[in-house]
Amino acid sequence: MKTKKFINTFLFVCALNGVVAVHSPAQSERDSRMEWWREARFGMFIHWGLYAVPAGEYNGIRSHRIGEWIMEWANIPRAEYEKFAPQFNPVKFDAKEWVRIAKDAGMKYIVITSKHHDGFSLYDSKVSEYDIVDATPYKKDLMRALADEAKRQGLKFCFYYSIVDWHHPSQYVDSAGKHPTAGNRTTKMYPGKKEEYVAYMKAQLRELITGYDPEVLWFDGEWQEWWTEPDGKDMYRYVRSLKPNIIINNRVGKGRKGMQGMNKDDQEYAGDFGTPEQQIPPMGIPGVDWESCMTMNKTWGYKFYDNQWKPADSLIYNLIDIASKGGNYLLNVGPMADGVIPQESVERLAVMGAWLRVNGDAVYGTTASPFAQQLPYGRATSKPGKVFLHVFEWPGNGFVQTPAFGKTVTRAYLLAQPGSGLELDQDSDGVTVYVPREAPDKVATVIVLETEN
Ligand code: FHN
Numbered sequence: 001m002k003t004k005k006f007i008n009t010f011l012f013v014c015a016l017n018g019v020v021a022v023h024s025p026a027q028s029e030r031d032s033r034m035e036w037w038r039e040a041r042f043g044m045f046i047h048w049g050l051y052a053v054p055a056g057e058y059n060g061i062r063s064h065r066i067g068e069w070i071m072e073w074a075n076i077p078r079a080e081y082e083k084f085a086p087q088f089n090p091v092k093f094d095a096k097e098w099v100r101i102a103k104d105a106g107m108k109y110i111v112i113t114s115k116h117h118d119g120f121s122l123y124d125s126k127v128s129e130y131d132i133v134d135a136t137p138y139k140k141d142l143m144r145a146l147a148d149e150a151k152r153q154g155l156k157f158c159f160y161y162s163i164v165d166w167h168h169p170s171q172y173v174d175s176a177g178k179h180p181t182a183g184n185r186t187t188k189m190y191p192g193k194k195e196e197y198v199a200y201m202k203a204q205l206r207e208l209i210t211g212y213d214p215e216v217l218w219f220d221g222e223w224q225e226w227w228t229e230p231d232g233k234d235m236y237r238y239v240r241s242l243k244p245n246i247i248i249n250n251r252v253g254k255g256r257k258g259m260q261g262m263n264k265d266d267q268e269y270a271g272d273f274g275t276p277e278q279q280i281p282p283m284g285i286p287g288v289d290w291e292s293c294m295t296m297n298k299t300w301g302y303k304f305y306d307n308q309w310k311p312a313d314s315l316i317y318n319l320i321d322i323a324s325k326g327g328n329y330l331l332n333v334g335p336m337a338d339g340v341i342p343q344e345s346v347e348r349l350a351v352m353g354a355w356l357r358v359n360g361d362a363v364y365g366t367t368a369s370p371f372a373q374q375l376p377y378g379r380a381t382s383k384p385g386k387v388f389l390h391v392f393e394w395p396g397n398g399f400v401q402t403p404a405f406g407k408t409v410t411r412a413y414l415l416a417q418p419g420s421g422l423e424l425d426q427d428s429d430g431v432t433v434y435v436p437r438e439a440p441d442k443v444a445t446v447i448v449l450e451t452e453n
Pocket of ligand 1: 277293300
């Protein structure tokens with residue numbers, strides 16, 4: 001351990017002194033496992049479980065709060081919540097259709113809740129009867145079907161796993177002094193029960209990793225007081241021991257504040273990427289891999305009365321904005337209890353896929369904008385030898401301009417029409433590209449600037 005620390009310190013000192021940046025072995029391993037993830041830029045988040053049965057309403061109680069938290073905000077006792085299991089029979093679930101929807105949307109990976117805070121396992125767990133096979137009339141292993149289909153269609157399959165577990169006997173939701181439907185009541189660990197629960201989690205994670213071979217372990221629920229940073233490090237080591245090249249987010253430890261690592265001294269345990277939620281960091285998170293996870297309406301888990309759907313063009317703008325800052329977009333769908341993804345989600349994803357089929361080269365495998373300032377009319381992404389200008393507001397004066405960015409532009413053209421050479425001027429102040437009167441794409445038109453390397 002001391003040798004490793006010495007090597008890391010030596011490399012860090014070298015880097016500080018302008019010695020050619022030398023990646024530590026840990027960084028090189030991380031770069032290798034992150035390669036597909038950095039290329040992907042766009043994934044599907046799926047929040048699905050027993051909470052889709054009440055779908056946001058319990059005994060007449062509705063709430064603005066997120067659907068997958070209904071056990072908490074409707075203050076449903078374990079025994080009552082368990083009654084949703086015999087009602088969960090997703091006979092319309094079709095793994096091929098779900099993966100087709102994601103693939104046609106231009107998504108490259110799927111992250112699905114293997115177990116959310118309610119403790120219900122959406123896969124066939126051998127260490128719990130509270131799962132899709134043993135507790136529901138459906139009796140089949142949904143995750144087996146989805147994992148196999150995702151891989152068959154060329155998408156990466158990933159698991160979300162919640163550290164907090166409102167159903168497990170080791171924990172209880174502390175409502176002391178709070179109105180039953182008060183929000184965010186804390187989940188407590190009964191004294192002396194933590195070791196038993198950590199062993200349970202490790203047994204489930206072993207099943208998930210060895211049984212389904214996920215590419216990413218998306219931890220969540222780490223904010224509990226009883227879960228410590230040493231717990232996070234231990235769990236990180238455990239998961240990495242089961243699959244050395246698995247990608248792990250920054251929520252296995254206590255690192256979720258704007259994307260800080262779990263521990264600045266132990267970057268190895270910081271997790272592989274940050275997870276800003278329902279937000280896009282205004283300046284991105286320089287030097288860190290990160291992924292903005294967002295809903296399409298206001299909830300992660302299905303709520304039948306949540307009709308606050310974001311328009312498709314705003315979802316495309318989010319994707320471009322995030323890519324222009326060097327991040328990934330993990331966009332959520334919340335399937336209904338019968339296994340069908342809401343039509344509102346399907347329609348929006350189809351619009352995104354149509355745009356990406358034309359403009360995907362300006363998103364996949366790109367890095368952040370080369371410009372210090374955000375373009376007033378849109379965003380930019382880059383690749384070696386290319387800068388992509390994503391124009392949201394098409395100019396009425398016939399040209400768009402960029403600041404100088406240290407490279408000479410050799411050609412400009414519309415990505416959708418590669419033969420469309422556009423006139424350009426450039427000087428020490430920047431580049432001017434002369435464009436057609438009408439915007440070729442009503443949402444976002446991409447102009448390619450080819451540059452000398
Ligand atoms: O409490 C969860 C919530 O239900 C949802 O899963 C989000 C998605 O990132 N994560 C937690 C809130 O930060």
